[in-house]
Amino acid sequence: MTDERVKQVSRWRRAMIRPELGAISGAVLVFVFFFTIAGDSGMFAPQGIQNWATVSAQFAIIAVGACLLMIAGEFDLSIGSMIGFAGILIAILSVQWGWPVWVAILTTFVICIAIGALNGFLVIKTGLPSFIVTLAFLYILRGLTIWLAILTTQKTVIGGVREVAKGDWLAPVFGGKILTGMFQTMGDWGWIETFTRGNRAGQPVVEGVPMLIVWALILIIFGQILLTKTQFGNWIFAAGGDAQAARYVGVPVNRVKLLMFMFTAFCAVVFATSQVMEFGSAAADRGVLKEFEAIISVVIGGALLTGGYGSVVGAALGALIFGVVQQGLFFSGAESSLFRVFLGAILILAVILNTYIRRMITGEK
Amino acid sequence: MASPLIEMKNIEKHFGPVIALGGVSIDVYRGECHCLLGDNGAGKSTFIKTMSGVHKPTSGTILFDGVEMHFDSPRDSMEAGIATVYQDLAMIPLMSVTRNFWMGNEPIKRFGPLKVMDFKKANAVTMEEMRKMGINLRGPDQAVGTLSGGERQTVAIARAVYFGAKLLILDEPTSALGVRQTANVLANIDKVRKAGIAVVFITHNVRHAMAVGDRFTVLNRGKTLGTAARGEINAEELQDMMAGGQELAALEGSLGGTV
Incomplete structure (x- = not known):
């Protein structure tokens, strides 16, 4: 007995209706585009790849957190301020107070994840939209960051982190590079470019894979498995899809949301720590607008703003599109302010495309 | 017949100054479909929510399998074997x-x-x-x-049965459905009942109730107007009790029996 009115769905259509579809096609398009217009500019040489891969990885790290939180039905607009706050906190604790860098980093993680939990707690307890609660924290954290920086150093930029981080065991986990031996060998064999003069002659221009990229990959894989393969992932979808329906069948919705707020904060601190270790300094204005860039990556990746639907891989591809375009415009010599124009345009396109895909999934169209 | 699976005795529920339930008692046996009828605001939803652990009754006792229960959350009642299928919250x-x-x-x-x-x-x-x-x-x-509305209700019912529900509460499962889908859902309720599961079927449609019900309890303004077994009561009498009698009788005349 089959229902004659259910049309057989073609394999092609089935393959098409995935949340990541828009992001996959967008990524392909962006690569083809820049390969055509900037293919000979060094954008696809090792150094160029490292350049846009690092920028993409930065976006991806915060996008993974924002993605899981959005699927669970909530927003965090304080991601950017959290990045600035975490950076300044690490710098003050390590440079000003003279704590060992690893203690400063771990303390910062604990404090920021606690603030993430506070965000979540307020949202759950008050029932207010997370938009409002985290908007408040966008201002609170940014204000605190500037105040703390001025109070301790009379400046909004705190340098000297690189010096105190020398020899620390935890700092390279965020600011270091891996596979340096392999890259050196590849340089020796002439596979990749090496410096030909100066005190680094003979060393490869690209020394290794930055830990930032490693963190991004770990978080993407972790997020994807958590979301699609585990019980907790089902709860994330359920919490965002319909919290009340989920509660009625025993899903601990509040716990899921709280943990996702904490995970988003964790991702923001990973971003901040990597940045501080890379630059050797912290600045109170770091991370401005990052919350929106994270959310845009997630939306390009096919997630629904109202929750219950989305993909971590999609969000990562959204971040990749972001990074490639931002750096690609630089490589192709275009006016960099056009980046924002592009952002707005792609956001609208992505949302329209994703709305259409979602209608296909739920059979509305 | 054996003892009832669930006995709700003198359940009262007050929300502030409002008395939503003023002492409601019903019992449900295994393999029985007990229909709970009542107009909007009669207290049907509040009543089943005390059964499913969403609300704590202000007073009254709940005996499940002869044991007195105090449900603090939907999880508690679910663990006891009570599954609720809500009209619009069944599925995501x-x-x-x-x-x-x-x-x-x-x-x-x-x-x-x-x-x-x-x-x-x-x-x-x-x-x-x-x-x-x-x-x-x-x-x-x-x-x-x-899926269609009826299919969604059916998935929810199948889910409850699969996870070992002893008592299945259906909150207006047919109120938003077409004729054929309603027939399907009613047939599935019948299947579930025959499998020995106790069913509480909430509806304000007398014909749907008469189709599968073994006993009928009518709620009105937070009180029960009594329970009747199949054959002891006909559709018109049920309809009158639900609406509180006379007004509807008068209305029915002018509408030509369409209500």
């Missing part, structure tokens, strides 16, 4: 049938230190249970949004 449309079916009860497979959802088992069971209820899915990953 954007999630697949499998994900909905197992929501809150996901099967776990160990993968070394990792605990992952056993999708192979989940999908197979979902397809089989749906087939038993007369729904042929395109695939277990089909989104619930593509």
Whole structure:
């Protein structure tokens, strides 16, 4: 007995209706585009790849957190301020107070994840939209960051982190590079470019894979498995899809949301720590607008703003599109302010495309 | 007949100064479909929510299998074996049938230190249970949004039965459905009852109640107007009790019996 009115769905259509579809096609398009217009500019040489891969990885790290939180039905607009706050906190604790860098980093993680939990707690307890609660924290954290920086150093930029981080065991986990031996060998064999003069002659221009990229990959894989393969992932979808329906069948919705707020904060601190270790300094204005860039990556990746639907891989591809375009415009010599124009345009396109895909999934169209 | 599966004695529920339930008593036996009728605002929803652990009764006792129960949350009543299918909250449309079916009860497979959802088992069971209820899915990953209202209710009923519900509470499962879908859902209620599960069927449609009900209890303004067994009462009498009598009788005359 089959229902004659259910049309057989073609394999092609089935393959098409995935949340990541828009992001996959967008990524392909962006690569083809820049390969055509900037293919000979060094954008696809090792150094160029490292350049846009690092920028993409930065976006991806915060996008993974924002993605899981959005699927669970909530927003965090304080991601950017959290990045600035975490950076300044690490710098003050390590440079000003003279704590060992690893203690400063771990303390910062604990404090920021606690603030993430506070965000979540307020949202759950008050029932207010997370938009409002985290908007408040966008201002609170940014204000605190500037105040703390001025109070301790009379400046909004705190340098000297690189010096105190020398020899620390935890700092390279965020600011270091891996596979340096392999890259050196590849340089020796002439596979990749090496410096030909100066005190680094003979060393490869690209020394290794930055830990930032490693963190991004770990978080993407972790997020994807958590979301699609585990019980907790089902709860994330359920919490965002319909919290009340989920509660009625025993899903601990509040716990899921709280943990996702904490995970988003964790991702923001990973971003901040990597940045501080890379630059050797912290600045109170770091991370401005990052919350929106994270959310845009997630939306390009096919997630629904109202929750219950989305993909971590999609969000990562959204971040990749972001990074490639931002750096690609630089490589192709275009006016960099056009980046924002592009952002707005792609956001609208992505949302329209994703709305259409979602209608296909739920059979509305 | 054996003792009832659930006995609700003198349940009262006050919300501030409002008395939503003023002492309601019913009992339900295994394999029985007990219809709870009443107009909007009669207290049907409040009453079943005390049964399913959403509300704590202000006073009164709940005996389940002869044991007095105090449900603090829906989880408590679920663990006792009470499953509730809510009219509009049964399913999450954007999630697949499998994900909905197992929501809150996901099967776990160990993968070394990792605990992952056993999708192979989940999908197979979902397809089989749906087939038993007369729904042929395109695939277990089909989104619930593509199902009709009746099919969604059926998935929710199948889910409750599969997870061992002893008492199934159905909150207006037919109120938003077409004729054929209603017939399907009613047929499934009948199937569930014959499997020995106690069913509480809330509706304000007398004909739907008469189709599957063994006993009928009418609620009006937070009180019961009595319980009648099948054959002791006819559709018109039920209808009159629900509406509070005379007004509807007068109205029915002018509407030509369409209510």
